[in-house]
Amino acid sequence: xxxxxxxxxxxxxxxxxxxxxxxxxxxxxxxxxxxxxxxxxxxxxxxxxxxxxxxxxxxxxxxxxxxxxxxxxxxxxxxxxxxxxxxxxxxxxxxxxxxxxxxxxxxxxxxxxxxxxxxxxxxxxxxxxxxxxxxxxxxxxxxxxxxxxxxxx
Numbered sequence: 001x002x003x004x005x006x007x008x009x010x011x012x013x014x015x016x017x018x019x020x021x022x023x024x025x026x027x028x029x030x031x032x033x034x035x036x037x038x039x040x041x042x043x044x045x046x047x048x049x050x051x052x053x054x055x056x057x058x059x060x061x062x063x064x065x066x067x068x069x070x071x072x073x074x075x076x077x078x079x080x081x082x083x084x085x086x087x088x089x090x091x092x093x094x095x096x097x098x099x100x101x102x103x104x105x106x107x108x109x110x111x112x113x114x115x116x117x118x119x120x121x122x123x124x125x126x127x128x129x130x131x132x133x134x135x136x137x138x139x140x141x142x143x144x145x146x147x148x149x150x151x152x153x
Contacts, residue, residue, distance in 0.1 A: 005029045005038075008070045009061075013040055016060045021045075022053060025082045026089060029075075036075035041082040049081040088147040094123045103150040104130060106143045117150055 006027045017024055025041040042049055042057060058079040065077070088094050088102065097120050104116045116139065118132035128139040128147075 002029045005071055008068070009038065009040070009065075012064045012068065013057070013061050016057055016064070017042060020053065020056060020060075022049070022057065026087060029071075036071075036073055038071065038075050038077050040077075040079045041087075042079060043082060043086065054079045054081070084149065084151055086149045088149065091123065091141070094120070094128065094141075094147065097147075097149060098122060101150045101152045102130065102147060104128065104139065104147045105145045106139060107145045108143060110137060110139055110143065114145075 006029050009027055009029070010024065013027070014024060022042045022044055025043050026039075027041070028037065028039040030037060040057065040061065042053065044053070058077060061079065062077060065071070085103070086093075088097055100120055101118065102120045106114050106116070108114070110116075116130050116132055116137055118130050121129040121131050121136065123129070123141070126141045128141055128144060130137050130139065
């Protein structure tokens with residue numbers, strides 16, 4: 001059910017984002033406590049998503065959601081930036097993050113560890129290469145459970 005709703009909403013929001021020169025990072029539809037939330041995370045190729053971007057997308061998407069009405073129960077719509085630790089959801093995101101500091105977790109241990117944080121050196125031939133301290137790891141893409149940008153302190 002939740003996946004079907006996110007798929008419907010994705011089809012609705014993509015034309016809006018294209019019109020506004022924005023990109024979709026992620027969609028969440030989930031229950032927290034007694035409330036349902038529909039969260040749309042957006043980004044810009046150049047620059048930073050601001051409050052005006054989020055407000056405009058929220059307004060336009062609200063109109064579309066009211067027309068189609070794909071969600072039966074009451075919910076809160078939230079449109080926001082993914083933040084500084086943006087998730088890297090697909091191969092395109094990983095390629096754009098080359099040279100940046102990332103946090104990667106894997107499904108199974110690779111060289112006795114499942115969590116890696118360091119500079120993303122490359123993503124070629126379905127292999128993610130990350131430099132953590134002075135060691136370089138080659139991680140098969142199919143083994144990546146999650147990846148995100150990471151802030152260096």
